[in-house]
Structure formats: C-alpha cells, structure tokens
Amino acid sequence: MFAKNWFYSITLISIMGLAPASRAGDAGQKPRSDDAASRPVVTTTVGYSVPDVQLVRDDGKQVSLPAEMNDGRAVVLNFIFTTCSSFCPLSSQTFREFQQELGPDRERVHLMSISIDPEQDTPARLRDYAHKFAAGPGWQHYTGTLAASLAAQRAFGAYRGDKMSHTPLTLMRAAGAKTWRRIDGFATPSELLSECRQLLAVQ
Amino acid sequence: MLLVALFAAQASAQEVADPVGEAIYRRGILPSGQPITAKREPDLQISGGDAACSNCHRRSGLGELEGHIRIPPVTGAALFRPRVHDGNVGAPPNSDAAYSRRDAYSKEALARAIREGVAVDGSQLNYLMPHYSLADADMASLIGYLKGLTRFKSPGVNAGVLHLATIVTPDADPVKRRAMLDVLDHYFADTNAAALAGGLHSRSPQGAMSMPNYRWQLHIWELTGPASAWDQQLRTHLEHEPVLAVISGVGGKTWAPIHRFCEQAGLPCLFPNVDLPVVAEHDFYSLYFSRGVLLEADLIAHAITGDKRLPAAHRVVQIYRRDDIGQQAANALRGGVAGVDLVDRPLRTGNGKQQLAAALRDIGSRDVVVLWLRPQDLALLAALPSVHSRVFISGLMGGLDQSPVPAASRGVAVMVYAFDLPDHRVIQTDYPLGWFRINHIPVIDQRVQTDTWLACVLLSETLSHMSDSFVRDYLVERLEGMLDHQMLTGYYPRLSLAPNQRFASKGGYLVKFAEPSGSRLVAESEWIVP
Secondary structure (H helix, E strand, C coil): CCCCCEECCCCCEEECCECCCCCCCCCCCCCCCCCCCCCCCEEEEEEECCCCCEEEECCCCEEEHHHHHCCCCEEEEEEECCCCCCCHHHHHHHHHHHHHHCHHHHHHEEEEEEECCCCCCCHHHHHHHHHHCCCCCCEEEEECCHHHHHHHHHHCCCCCCCHHHCCCEEEEECCCCCEEEEEECCCCHHHHHHHHHHHHHHC | CHHHHHHHHHHHHHHCCCHHHHHHHHHCECCCCCECEEEECCCEEEEHHHHCCHHHHCCCCCCEEECCEEECCCCHHHHCCCCECCCECCCCCCCCCECECCCCCCHHHHHHHHHHCECCCCCECCCCCCEEECCHHHHHHHHHHHHHCCCCCCCCEECCEEEEEEEECCCCCHHHHHHHHHHHHHHHHHHHHHHHCCCHHHHCCCCCCCCCCCEEEEEEEECCCCHHHHHHHHHHHHHHCCCCEEECCECCCCCHHHHHHHHHHCCCEECCECCCCCCCCCCCCEEECCCCHHHHHHHHHHHHHHCCCCCCCCCEEEEEECCCCHHHHHHHHHHHCCCCCEEEEEECCCCHHHHHHHHCCCCCCCCEEEEECCHHHHHHHHHCCCCCCEEEEEHHHHCHHHCCCCHHHCCCEEEEECCCCCCCCHHHHHHHHHHHHHCCCCCCCHHHHHHHHHHHHHHHHHHHCCCCCCCHHHHHHHHHHHHHHCCCCCCCCCCCCECCECECCCCEEEEEECCCCCCCEEECCCCECC
16 A cells, blocks of 8 residues: 555665564564564665655745755654654654754754644644654654645655554655665664764765 | 432542542652653653553553554453453453453562563563653552453443433524434434344354444433533433433534533543534543534634735624624634734624624725624625625534525625535435435435434444443544544545544635525635644
8 A cells, every 4th residue: 555656675674683574664573682572673775755745844834845855964754643642752752862862963964753643733733742842943843734744654655544553663864865764663862863873974 | 419429429439449540540640749750761751641651551441552563451350360361362351251361460560560661471561661660659559540440331331232322402403403313313223223133243254253232222311491500410311321422412502511521420422513512622521523613713714814815804803693602703713813903793682684784884895704693694694785895604603505695795705614525525425315315314404414424323333343342431542543544424524533632624615605596615725724
C-alpha cells in the first residue's frame, strides 16, 4: 500500500550494526545490546522523492514541502499528532533533547514534524504542542489538508492506514542529498545525534 | 435522597477503589499533590500527567495496540492471573477465558516492573514503559488500584442482554424525536433478529470468532420540566434501568445537564443529535459527530477574516432569537473575529417580520449579515426588501438543503454546511436510505435519521471488536481507535477521534443554492477546517 513514488534502494542495512533486515521499516529485529529487545531500532538508507505538496507551518504560513526541505540545512523529520498520548510525546521529547544536544550545529539542522492528524492539528494546536516540548527556532511543525499530509506520509513510507496504527520513525538527510537515513523504532537523542553528525560531516 | 445515596454507593463501589491510586494512574499526581516522576533510559525524564499510566494503558486498563506495539492490559485480572496454557487466544484480556503466557505477578514483581521495567519472567519491558520513582506507600496504593481496575462488567450487561438508553429532552423538535426513535426501534429489532439466529459472527467455520450473542434492549429516557430538573431524573432512570451506554438521543436548546451527568456517572453518551454540544475535549464519556453551530461560527469567522475576495467588512450584524441556540453561536462568532465591528440584533418573541425588518433596516453593501435563524424566520425574508450584502446562514438551524431561502436572497446568501456536499455523499447515504426503505421507515428528517443510523452502526461495530469485555470505559476507547477505519460515514466525509478529541468531523463547506428555487447546492469553498 505504499505510494508508487517512493522506492527502496537500500544501500546499507545496519540494525545498529548487526543482522540484516528482511524488509525496510520492519522494526522487529535482533538486539544489538542488552536493551535492544525492549527498544528495537533499525536503520536503513533509502531514496525518496519529496512530493511537491503545500503544507501549513505552525506559524500559519502556507509553504512548499520541497522548499522547506531545501534551505541549505540538513533535515530531521518525523510524523506526529498532538492528541497522541502514547509515543508521539516520547518522539517529541527525543527531538527536543536531540536539538539541545546539537549545540552550535543546531543552526545547520532543520527539525520538521508533520501532523498525521491535520484536521485536528490546527497551526494554533501545533504551536501549543511545540511550546510544550520547548521546540527551538530550528524545529517547525506542519499541518495542511488531509491529502497533503497523506502524500507526505506515503512519500516517506510512514503511512500505516490511520493515525492509530503509526510506528515510531525518524528520517534524516544531509543538505541537498538524495538519500535519507531511515530510523525505525525509538532512537535515543544520542543515537540521533551520532547519525546527524555523520551527515553534517559530509555536508 | 435515598436514591442519591444508593447511586453514590454504587458509583463508589465500582469506580473509586483507591482514590490515591487513581490519582497516580489517571493524572500522575501523588497524595502530596506533587507530580509523579519517571524516566526512560538513558535520560528522558517525564512527570505528572505526561507520566500517567492511563496515557498508554488507558482509563480501562485494558491496554491498546499502537502500531505494532502492544500495550498490555494492567487490570487486576490480567496481572494476577496464573499462567494458562490452553486458553482462548482470541479472548479479551480481562475475560476468564483469556490466554496468559506468563506467570502471575506478585506485588513485589509488579513493583519491580513499574520501577525498573523488568517483567515477571525477567525480560525487559518495551522501551515505551517508563521507570517510575514511587515510594512504597504510593506503590501500594497504585497496585491496590490496579487490582480493582475494571474488575466488574459494566451495569447494563447481563444474561445475553445489553441495555442501552436514549435520551430525549422536553424541548427536542418532535419531528426529530420521532425520526430518531423510528430508526433506533428498527435497528434494535434488526440486531435482535440476527441475535436470534445465533449472530453473524457465529458463522466462522473455525469457530475462533465465537462471539457472545447479545440482544439489545432500548430504554427511552424522556426528560420533563426545566433543565435544572434533568440531573435528578437521569439519576433515577439510571438507578432503575442500569445501561451500558447512551446511544444517540435528541436535544433542543441545551444538552449541558446530560453531558455533565454522563461524565459524572461514567456513562458513555454516543453521538446524540444535538446542534449545540458541550465543548470539553478533556471530558471522556460524551462523543459527538461535530461541534454543530459552534463549528459553523468558526467557519463563518474563518470566511470573514480569511477571505480576501470579501469587501472589507464595515461591520458584522448577527441576528438570532434570544431563546434559541443561535445566541451561543453568535457569542462564539464574536470570540472568533476579534477586532471586527460586530453588532448583535436579537429578536424577541412576537412579530418576526417586523423585527426582522427592523434588524435589517440599515444594512449596506459593505456589511456582513449572519442569520442564526430557523426556517420559519428565514421564510419571512421573502416579504422584505432584498439585502445587498454578504449574508451567512446557519445550515443546521436554517434547514440545510431544504432551507426556505427566498429567490431574491439566493445570490448573496451563503450557507454554512458542516457536512459533505450532497453530490459527494451520494454513495454514503445510499446505504442508510436503502435500509430505511426496506424497513418502511418514512424519511422525515434525513440528516437526523442518517446520524442515528450511523451511531447504531458505530456502536454495533465497536461491540463486535470487544468480544465480551463490555466495559463502559473500554467501549469509548475502542470507538476512539476504530473510527478512523470506518468506511460508512453518512453525512460526513470522514470521522476521526483520539484521546482528548471528542468531535469526529472537524470541518465544513460554504455553499449557495444553485437555482432560484429547489434544493440543489453548489460549493462556494473547498472543505474548510477552521
């Protein structure tokens, strides 16, 4: 059911350094460390084409998704909805810690969180949510029409049929790069930091 | 007094086993008033409401499936049940037949799971489970609360019968009342006919889908007198006729006493026909299809402040009747257009035509008129001089497609339409309309009848996902979870709920009548979510 315009080109499979994944995005793999049974994380490298859709940023401005992703910074992306009470808060808390730990590199990284419940998540609700998670200036939240949100979810292999079926996912890409690092599962802030630093090094 | 005491005793026995444990579980608050604290490795701290157990395990304690992460049940029955090897894999988590792959927790093992994230078998719990810092006394309160959590079936469930109520207020429109009751009667009869045949679910050849087979029993709670007297009447009804939930219902000027009662009694109130619901999204038990006229007010505010094609409005003139829901809608619009010159011109009882003429006397081409009026008042416009300004009409109050907007006003009148467009919803409404036809149900208020039918369909589908875990809180939680999947959505383009989301449809259109007469509408806007 994934959209046609995204293609798997798994050039590297590193389940935090171990066994190969049978399918990208399948987060049920073997552990790397003693905590990995409780926190399976699968990292892959995948090519995606960013769909040309209009989203509404948390400041109320209509923006183009490709333009937001091509402003000279690396992109770190996730999908959330503000009334999620289980793991979106964890993903957002992880983003906050990650953004803080970036230090001076913060300016070089654009954090983007796209709502998968755009009709509920108005720009005002997204602002409240961003405030709750102390989002710094380089972290924006996005809503828009349902169709636009779906297009973005499908393009990044994040669509799971409905918002309640979502799975934890972070994607990141160096500025201007074609390929993305896709991290399925609950990555910690320091894991995001280490992935991101590698991207910044080649940028 | 006796009834009140009885009611209170019943409620406390079932719901408030341990208030300290409940405060920790539901709100993340310690007896000292301090927030609970917890962390996830390596160093993500959470506290208070963000760390409340109910966020994931839910109010019922029966857990949730989030993507592919199974958030397990934490009810007493689930935690302290011994290992069962030959149980029914498909059985609900709190049923006696359930399958348990691990040993029962002891209090000590459970405390370790809560503090260190280690399961009874020594394995690590999912990363999503935080590690809590709880003093021994607080831990004991929490475990005591879990022991009693969702221990009983809800009232209104017994011996093959599910008791359900519907509520009618004395000021409800008699046509809408009849329209709703007719649909409920037939839907319940249909459900019970299928139950007599053993139920559809019993036809699975494997038998793995063996579902309990319940009849539905409808109790009609007709309220009388002023709204201030309803709470007592509802208590008496619930005392004499315990029910699992309230299904549909029909209200008039206020639904607030019923909303409050259901919240206090812990009684799900599912999709009543009310145009002025209570907006309290952190309440749990009342679910609505939409915010009704309050959504309309936001749609009009969006159009007035956001539409660049409109002339800069000189002022906005709102006309409504003091004793109708238009007054609250007008207040909501006032709150949504800060900085706009806005004038209210309420009509009193009595000569509507004269008053309407007076209210419209000085309307100029740069004014915007908002009519929160019923069809009988809108029909009076035909005998008045034409208004040459932008006019917004409440679709819900004005009669939607059947609204008697006079030909001369159809060029300027825009109706707020918080439903899918008639052309778009043809396939959706074909199904209920066909069902009305084969059941010989006269269509006297298509929208109310379709909404009532849809409420029954949603209830029926949700119950079929609950096996025999007929628990009030779980019913609401399952409805939240399954609504996004719903293919039958009646008048609405889609329905969606979540924790702290109580209105399933969030937007609407602006429409105009296509011709000087007739009921054909054309869209003036895209679907707007204000």
